[in-house]
Amino acid sequence: AQSVTQPDIHITVSEGASLELRCNYSYGATPYLFWYVQSPGQGLQLLLKYFSGDTLVQGIKGFEAEFKRSQSSFNLRKPSVHWSDAAEYFCAVGGNTDKLIFGTGTRLQVFP
Amino acid sequence: DVKVTQSSRYLVKRTGEKVFLECVQDMDHENMFWYRQDPGLGLRLIYFSYDVKMKEKGDIPEGYSVSREKKERFSLILESASTNQTSMYLCASSSGQSNGYTFGSGTRLTVV
Numbered sequence: 001a002q003s004v005t006q007p008d009i010h011i012t013v014s015e016g017a018s019l020e021l022r023c024n025y026s027y028g029a030t031p032y033l034f035w036y037v038q039s040p041g042q043g044l045q046l047l048l049k050y051f052s053g054d055t056l057v058q059g060i061k062g063f064e065a066e067f068k069r070s071q072s073s074f075n076l077r078k079p080s081v082h083w084s085d086a087a088e089y090f091c092a093v094g095g096n097t098d099k100l101i102f103g104t105g106t107r108l109q110v111f112p
Numbered sequence: 113d114v115k116v117t118q119s120s121r122y123l124v125k126r127t128g129e130k131v132f133l134e135c136v137q138d139m140d141h142e143n144m145f146w147y148r149q150d151p152g153l154g155l156r157l158i159y160f161s162y163d164v165k166m167k168e169k170g171d172i173p174e175g176y177s178v179s180r181e182k183k184e185r186f187s188l189i190l191e192s193a194s195t196n197q198t199s200m201y202l203c204a205s206s207s208g209q210s211n212g213y214t215f216g217s218g219t220r221l222t223v224v
Contacts, residue, residue, distance in 0.1 A: 009152075034212050041217075041218070041220075043204075043215035044155075044215040045215070049212050099145075099157065102147075102154045102155040
């Protein structure tokens with residue numbers, strides 16, 4: 001079955017620290033992979049996407065993610081977190097249809 | 113700036129009412145989607161549409177229907193609202209599987 005797992009429900013980091021949010025997927029075909037961010041009370045905004053080529057992709061707001069096929073992972077990283085990065089982050093997978101399957105999200109809290 | 117607009121940010125309805133949630137996109141996208149978002153469950157697909165007058169059931173269609181009479185508009189209908197339909201509803205549109213979705217800001221529906 002197709003699925004996305006975000007093992008961390010809640011992560012807390014200090015401002016300026018590095019960040020890695022984990023995402024593992026199960027998908028039978030070549031996946032398209034996405035990370036979205038949701039600020040409180042808002043819709044989801046696309047941070048970055050991967051569907052082919054270089055396995056390290058850059059996104060908006062200084063985020064990057066690395067696709068590792070052997071580990072079925074697409075982890076999101078940022079070298080130095082800002083207080084404004086506090087939000088909920090969703091990983092999603094799609095493929096030969098336009099339907100995306102979303103993970104349950106990771107809530108990021110940033111301490112000053 | 114391209115947009116997906118959901119007509120209401122907050123709605124309070126009574127049990128048994130018929131509820132209409134409206135979504136309009138100005139990007140000429142073929143594909144539109146309705147999700148509901150609940151804490152700990154992530155985003156779950158209710159219905160989607162790949163063309164005018166076309167609709168497909170998602171993972172949790174029970175208690176809902178949809179209408180797509182024009183390309184830019186995709187309406188979600190709760191035939192007889194129940195308290196377990198209290199949730200955040202998110203509309204999204206897409207131009208293809210590699211492009212990801214553009215989301216609206218969401219409608220927080222409370223059924224009392």
